[in-house]
Amino acid sequence: MATGSSLSRLRVLIAEDQYLMREGTRRLLAEVPGVEVVGEASDFDGVVAEFRRLRPDVVLMDIKMPPGHSMEGIDAAHLIKGEAPETGVVILSQHEDEGYVWALLEHGVAGYGYLHKVRVGDVEQLVRALREVAAGGSVLDPRILETLLDRRSRKPGSPVSQLTPGELDVLRLMAEGSSNSAIAAQLAIAIGTVEKRIAAVFAKLGVPEQSDLNRRVAAVLIYLRESGS
Structure with missing residues (x-):
């Protein structure tokens, strides 16, 4: 991951109701060159107010916060994106x-x-995700994607069951926001092989190719949702 002067400054707002988690995350990000934690919040009202006051590049927040400890993070995410579509939310x-x-x-x-x-403990991956969504991309934890893929692959006739292990590996890394070159390095294969596997994934899943790698991943996720539960 590039750091320092090679990347623009990233302004982050953290929302987490547990103090130790919030403070620990703040300290980790504060040590990353090019990242500035501009504010903190501990509940729904707080994160909305701080977002409106600070207008950060990206908001990093817990899914469950006061007052209801249900899906306040998701509700806040939708509100934030509605008011400032350019703001990323993780x-x-x-x-x-x-x-x-x-x-x-x-x-x-x-x-x-x-x-x-x-x-959160993998600072490099966390910062990569923050930058990706701040730039308009999308990132899904590979654990979650693996769960979705595994469920679909067990269904008779599911297009996911047609993917080879190598193609599944590429898809999971794409969901992390990895570039083709990063995927090639991690899997120890040629970039041309990565490109062929990506093309095969979208051909088998019936998803049209698009120019943006992460939005193609998002298209696959939407496809998986619409293909049935």
Whole structure:
């Protein structure tokens, strides 16, 4: 991951009701060159107010916050994107239920991310996700994608069952926001092989190719949702 002067400054607002989690995340991000934590909030009203006051590039927030500890993060995400579509939102959750994913993506996919809370410990991956959604891309935790794919692959006649293990590996890395070159490096294969696998994934899933890698991933997720539960 490039750092420092090679990347523009990223202004982040953190919303998390647990103080230790919020403070720990703030300290981790504060050590990353090019990232500035401009504010913090602990509940729905607070994150909305701070968003309107600070207008950050991206909001990183828990899915469940006061007052109801249900889906305040998702509700706040939709409100924020409605008022400022250019603002990225990354939801952190301990839940791998796909229902939360669909609730987040029901109004669109651009500029949204959904990560498991354990990802906070991987600062490089977290910052990559924050930058991706701030730029209008989309990122889904590979654990969640794997759950969706596994469920679809068990269904008789599911297009997902046609994907090879290598194609599934590429799709999961794409969902993390990895570039073709990063996928090639991680899987120790040629970029040309990555491109062929990507083409095969979209051919088998019946998803038209688009220019933006992460929006193609988002298209696959939408396809998986619409292909049945």
